[in-house]
Amino acid sequence: MGSLAGGGWLGGGIALLASLIAAAMILPAAPALDALLLGEREAGWLGVRVDRLRLRVVVATALAVGSAVAAAGIIGFVGLVVPHLLRLLGQPRHGVLLPGAALLGAALLLLADTLARGVAAPAELPVGLVTSALGAPFFIALLLRRPA
Amino acid sequence: MIRAVAAGYRAGRARLLADASLHLRPGTLTAVLGRNGAGKTTLLRLLTGELAPDTGRVLLDGAPMAALPAVVLARRRAVLSQHHALSFGLAVADVVALGRLPHRGTAAAAEDRAALAALRLDFGLEALWGRAYPTLSGGERQRVQLARAAAQLWRRGGREGQALFLDEPAAALDLAQQGAALRFAFAMAGQGAAVLAVLHDPNHAARADQVVLLEAGRVLAAGPPNEVLTAARLGACLGVALRGAEGPDGRTVFLAA
Numbered sequence: 001m002g003s004l005a006g007g008g009w010l011g012g013g014i015a016l017l018a019s020l021i022a023a024a025m026i027l028p029a030a031p032a033l034d035a036l037l038l039g040e041r042e043a044g045w046l047g048v049r050v051d052r053l054r055l056r057v058v059v060a061t062a063l064a065v066g067s068a069v070a071a072a073g074i075i076g077f078v079g080l081v082v083p084h085l086l087r088l089l090g091q092p093r094h095g096v097l098l099p100g101a102a103l104l105g106a107a108l109l110l111l112a113d114t115l116a117r118g119v120a121a122p123a124e125l126p127v128g129l130v131t132s133a134l135g136a137p138f139f140i141a142l143l144l145r146r147p148a
Numbered sequence: 149m150i151r152a153v154a155a156g157y158r159a160g161r162a163r164l165l166a167d168a169s170l171h172l173r174p175g176t177l178t179a180v181l182g183r184n185g186a187g188k189t190t191l192l193r194l195l196t197g198e199l200a201p202d203t204g205r206v207l208l209d210g211a212p213m214a215a216l217p218a219v220v221l222a223r224r225r226a227v228l229s230q231h232h233a234l235s236f237g238l239a240v241a242d243v244v245a246l247g248r249l250p251h252r253g254t255a256a257a258a259e260d261r262a263a264l265a266a267l268r269l270d271f272g273l274e275a276l277w278g279r280a281y282p283t284l285s286g287g288e289r290q291r292v293q294l295a296r297a298a299a300q301l302w303r304r305g306g307r308e309g310q311a312l313f314l315d316e317p318a319a320a321l322d323l324a325q326q327g328a329a330l331r332f333a334f335a336m337a338g339q340g341a342a343v344l345a346v347l348h349d350p351n352h353a354a355r356a357d358q359v360v361l362l363e364a365g366r367v368l369a370a371g372p373p374n375e376v377l378t379a380a381r382l383g384a385c386l387g388v389a390l391r392g393a394e395g396p397d398g399r400t401v402f403l404a405a
Contacts, residue, residue, distance in 0.1 A: 031246075031249055031252065032249070034238065034242065034246060035246050035249055037234055037236055037238055038234060038243070038246065039229075039233070041198065041229065042227075042229065044198060044218060045196065045198065045222060045225075045226070045227040046222050046246060046247070046249045046250055046300065047217075047218045047219035047220075047221065047222030047223070047249065047250035048218065048249070049218055087236055087237070090237065090280070092236035092237050092238050092242075093238065093242060
């Protein structure tokens with residue numbers, strides 16, 4: 001279970017820098033990602049190079065996730081729940097969804113960390129426990145709502 | 149404008165299309181008829197530049213089509229597939245606006261607003277404009293997709309140099325909606341675009357300028373409908389017995405025998 005306690009300025013700074021690079025890679029691709037919602041072939045007919053887009057998304061995601069995990073360890077469910085929450089709130093457009101997910105994800109993690117430090121004070125719960133406790137029921141509800 | 153010269157394509161060991169030659173001329177509508185698996189979709193994918201032929205050539209104004217940059221192609225050629233699913237709830241306005249994606253960063257982008265405002269009226273989407281796409285009926289989705297294709301090709305003036313492809317635009321639609329899709333296809337051809345539509349109904353195809361009959365990955369016949377469309381040939385190609393009868397406007401109408 002991850003924790004925000006051990007990050008420090010150096011770890012946090014590196015994660016911030018990597019996240020900014022990832023954001024700079026992915027935000028300009030937001031309209032192309034919208035086109036991908038129509039399907040891969042449809043996006044291709046609209047001039048999107050789907051193979052290149054996929055590579056760009058994979059590299060940016062690996063960079064952002066890798067640096068965050070290196071700084072804070074494994075904190076589950078935030079990345080799984082937040083984008084879906086925003087889509088449910090009626091924001092499927094990636095130009096809004098991507099920065100929105102970054103902000104809401106950070107806010108949710110801050111809330112979880114505050115809870116983790118507070119509920120059993122002076123002891124501190126692992127923050128991943130809190131995010132899982134908040135996120136798992138939400139995710140199950142999401143799966144029940146959209147039968148595959 | 150778009151020309152296939154002895155074009156063929158194979159996937160693995162299966163030859164999906166062999167030796168297909170045809171010419172999509174500006175201002176004409178070409179109808180493609182054939183059974184499922186006859187190679188209709190493969191032909192469409194070659195002529196749209198989505199796939200490169202592995203024998204023969206497919207040329208746009210003389211240049212190998214699949215070698216052109218995807219975005220350059222997308223500025224002059226729109227494709228409507230039968231697949232109209234959308235996993236997340238983009239608004240109708242967003243879906244239509246995606247048609248303008250290839251024009252981002254070009255001079256044509258200045259016309260985006262005017263294009264969307266005009267198409268909203270042309271396709272009767274005023275009441276649907278803010279709705280989430282997955283909440284629409286099949287016919288409404290079709291109208292939105294037609295508007296998206298129209299947005300991709302939208303410009304002031306004629307349609308010269310543009311191409312439109314429709315893959316079974318009439319599939320799973322009621323008669324009124326089939327009519328809307330076909331009217332759109334004919335209107336685009338009337339304005340100067342080269343249009344190709346994969347159709348199932350020979351009576352729709354009879355109104356085209358050129359008809360291509362496909363069977364087992366080969367072009368059985370290609371030419372004007374009054375030469376190509378005979379009951380016997382259609383019956384062999386489509387696998388159903390048909391007979392021709394004189395319709396109210398003097399044209400031949402094909403009926404199930």
